[in-house]
Amino acid sequence: MGSQQVYDPADLWDKDIFTLLGLENAPEDKKKEILDNMTKTINNRVMARVLDMLDDESLKTFDQLLGTNDDQQINDFLKSKEVDLMEVTAQEALLYKTEILNLGKADDNAAKE
Helix, strand or coil: CCCCCCCCHHHHCCCCHHHHCCCCCCCHHHHHHHHHHHHHHHHHHHHHHHHHHCCHHHHHHHHHHHHHCCHHHHHHHHHHCCCCHHHHHHHHHHHHHHHHHHHHHHHHHHHHC
């Protein structure tokens, strides 16, 4: 059985993840827990991508800037290095959403076999 994409990311952009997962009626505290975990995962992926895009000298500067918690200065630095944080974040969020849905679909298919 080959790897096959079940969901087209372009079709998922505006769709609610809880509706897609069939969890629209889940308790709010469960939704918050799921969303918090998703956010942490996406943030980790974004950080990994950003770090991969920077050279050693830029990594040192970026690390120092992270310690300042100055979002504007961090964003300005990333822009100067041609890193579009919003684009990377959007890409990683969409990729993660697609992966979750594809895994869920694969689990459903495996359960039926």
